[in-house]
């Protein structure tokens with residue numbers, strides 16, 4: 001199978017991007033990270049990508065007068081590099097329906113909560129306020145509605161008495177780093193795909209790929 005060409009879109013430190021790069025460095029991984037793109041020229045992740053020998057590109061949203069023209073520039077960058085698949089990894093710009101529809105079924109995101117709970121921001125703070133006993137992260141296909149797309153994979157962590165926003169974020173992030181490469185692998189090798197608004201798991205659903213839970 002041809003390795004799929006993947007772009008990772010970031011806005012900050014890029015720790016999930018690093019976990020994807022490291023996973024894709026294994027020769028048997030069915031995809032290669034061909035581009036890292038940030039809307040913030042000062043994103044720490046850009047340097048980390050370059051250090052791994054990956055093209056790192058900044059397209060500063062502030063340089064564009066409209067959301068559409070900014071997204072057109074991103075779209076052009078992706079298409080000119082023959083990108084097959086897009087991973088949002090801490091990319092903090094809301095995308096328009098135009099862009100999302102162009103990449104329908106070919107763009108996933110990682111979100112730091114067990115969706116559909118806690119869409120949007122400050123997920124760990126809100127989980128603590130609600131007193132939930134389990135929390136986690138989700139990889140989902142991107143649809144125009146924010147954090148609402150069909151779910152590919154989830155990881156669960158316990159919320160432990162005395163947890164702070166930081167301690168909970170750390171526990172979730174450790175799972176994000178394991179979950180995102182697993183989910184991307186399932187998509188690149190065709191085990192998970194978007195089919196009429198649902199995720200279709202073929203060649204057998206594998207709990208190790210789609211679900212991580214506390215022991």
Ligand code: GAR
Pocket residue numbers: 010011012013014015016017089090091110111112120173176
């Ligand atoms: C991650 O926790 C990711 O789930 C979250 O931003 C962080 C990025 O960290 N994404 C969102 O909140 C998207 N709505 P990273 O730059 O170290 O990967």
